[in-house]
Amino acid sequence: MKKTGLYIVIVGCGRLGAHLANRLSSEGHSVVAIDLSESAFPGLSADFSGFRIEGDATQTAVLREAKVHKADVLIATTHDDNVNLMVAQVAKKIFNTPKVLARVFDPRRETAYAQLGIRTICPTSVAAGLFFDAISEDE
Amino acid sequence: MSEKSILVVDGEQNVRTMMTQALEPLGIPVQTAINGEDALKKMETTTYSVVFLDLKMPGMDGLKVLRHIQQERPGVRVVIVSAHGSVESVAEAMKLGAVDFLEKPFTPTEVRDLATQILEREVLETSQVIHFPDWATLMHEPVSDRSIACARDIVCRAVSTGPSRAEAYTLLASLFEVGFQRLEEMKQLPKVKPTEPFIEGEL
Numbered sequence: 001m002k003k004t005g006l007y008i009v010i011v012g013c014g015r016l017g018a019h020l021a022n023r024l025s026s027e028g029h030s031v032v033a034i035d036l037s038e039s040a041f042p043g044l045s046a047d048f049s050g051f052r053i054e055g056d057a058t059q060t061a062v063l064r065e066a067k068v069h070k071a072d073v074l075i076a077t078t079h080d081d082n083v084n085l086m087v088a089q090v091a092k093k094i095f096n097t098p099k100v101l102a103r104v105f106d107p108r109r110e111t112a113y114a115q116l117g118i119r120t121i122c123p124t125s126v127a128a129g130l131f132f133d134a135i136s137e138d139e
Numbered sequence: 140m141s142e143k144s145i146l147v148v149d150g151e152q153n154v155r156t157m158m159t160q161a162l163e164p165l166g167i168p169v170q171t172a173i174n175g176e177d178a179l180k181k182m183e184t185t186t187y188s189v190v191f192l193d194l195k196m197p198g199m200d201g202l203k204v205l206r207h208i209q210q211e212r213p214g215v216r217v218v219i220v221s222a223h224g225s226v227e228s229v230a231e232a233m234k235l236g237a238v239d240f241l242e243k244p245f246t247p248t249e250v251r252d253l254a255t256q257i258l259e260r261e262v263l264e265t266s267q268v269i270h271f272p273d274w275a276t277l278m279h280e281p282v283s284d285r286s287i288a289c290a291r292d293i294v295c296r297a298v299s300t301g302p303s304r305a306e307a308y309t310l311l312a313s314l315f316e317v318g319f320q321r322l323e324e325m326k327q328l329p330k331v332k333p334t335e336p337f338i339e340g341e342l
Contacts, residue, residue, distance in 0.1 A: 005160070007246040030157055041240045049156040051244035065223045070246045 005029065009071045009097075011057040011087050016103065020075060025050050032041030032066045048112030060094065068095040076102040081109055088118045116128050143258060144168040148178040149193040149206065149220065154243070158191060161247035162254055175199030179207055182191050182215070189257050191241070191250075193220045202232060209236045216257050220245075250338060271301030278310060290314055 006029045010017050013035035020046045025031045026115040031050030034039065038054045055062035057078075068074060074091040077083035084102040103122045104110055113120045147158045155171040162169045170185070172178035174287055175195050182190075191206065194201035201219060208215055219232040221238040229240045239253060260276050274297035278290060291314050299306040 005164075005247050007248070025176040028160060030161070030244075030247050049160075051153070053244070067244060067246060070249070 007067070007070060008032070008073045008075065009034065009063075009066050009068050009075045009091075011035075011084075012103075013040040013043060013076065014077065014079060015043065015049055017075075017077040019099040020077065021050060022048055032071075034062060056082060058090075060090060063087070063090060063095065068097055071095070071097050073097070073099040074099075075100070078103075081105055083111060085116075085118070086111075088113075089116060092116075092117075092118060142168075143188040144170065146172060146178060146181060146185075146187040146190045148171050148172045148175065148190060148196070148201075150174055150180060150196040154193065154220070159267060161245075162292055165254060167254075167258075175204035175207075176210075178204055179206040179211075182208070183213060186212070187215060189254055190215055190217045191220050191254075192217050192237075194225060194232065195222060202228065202235065205232055205235050205237060206271075216260075218253060218257065263292075271297060271304055271307075272289070274300055275304075275306065278307070 003115075006024075008024055009032045010028050011034045012029055012053055013033045014023065016132060017033060017035070021031050021033045025048045026045075028122060032046060032053060033041065033048075034055060034057045036054070038052075041052050041054075044050075044052070046125050050056045051066075053062065053063070053066050055065070057063060057066075057076075068091050069093070071091075074088065074095075074097045076087045076091075078084055078087075081104050088102040092100045100118055102113060102118055102120050104113060104122050105124060107122050107125045110120050110125070126134045145162055145165075147155055147162075147169060149158070149171070150173065154338075155173075157167050159171060164193055167188075167205045170181060170187075173331050174180050175197055178190070178192070179199075192204055192208075196204075201221075205217055207221070216238045217232075217236070220238045220243065221229050221230055221232075221240060222243050232240065238257060241249060241253060254275070261326055274293060278293045291311070293313060294307055297304075297313065301307065334339050
């Protein structure tokens, strides 16, 4: 069953972060988007009904301002794997966020993240899988 | 008792939408106002149980609206909605009689819990209250209304029903402190001197 009314914090408001924020907001969730630069926020649609916070999410004060301790989900989608890992770890260990997801570009890091209990999604692995599936279908 | 309803006053569409969605499960009519003027206009025709009022709005700001509400409709419970870090304005709003405050960003649960708490406080009547938790809920109302004597009375009753609960004692101590400060303030007022010399036997 699809849950609604969740409090979701998205760190990094680039193409992926903004897309997620827009979609989750339109599905009735309360979304907080955090980005280092205010220039990232125009990626959010006019219908986005969440909050925007300009700040460095590697600082706990910024996460506290976003009320990560009350969040149901945190998604780390910055362009830096290390930042995503750090933010995800802080959310998991310090703020006890129940569900923490991170994007990781480097597939070799997936195992390391998994050992820390952080669920990751690697666009490289996902795309590679889809390519393999497409090749198999053609055969 | 009149039907309950809630008014959300915020200049930002996203906040109005989010609060309306968050309050929806309570099953209480929720109306929105885009600014202070709109809010006061809506309050002329409808009596709201709770008003969520943003501090920072274009035109008439939250504090001005709050002053109007306190003068014109003192029974309305106002919750201040503020941005992170606006401590001074929130403190001023609380002094003006706001019952509570909510800091942005907020979770849907925070909004719902706060509204429920305030609405429950409204329902409680002193004659029906027996247990400590109800007294504890009730004692915040006169405090926010700055009715010190009434607050003291309720807190004393709360103490008698739950003598082992520390929070009532703490509040009682604070209330006495407030009372003492007022006394001190009154002492600072200039004394009224008779303009005419007192003539014995005249009165």
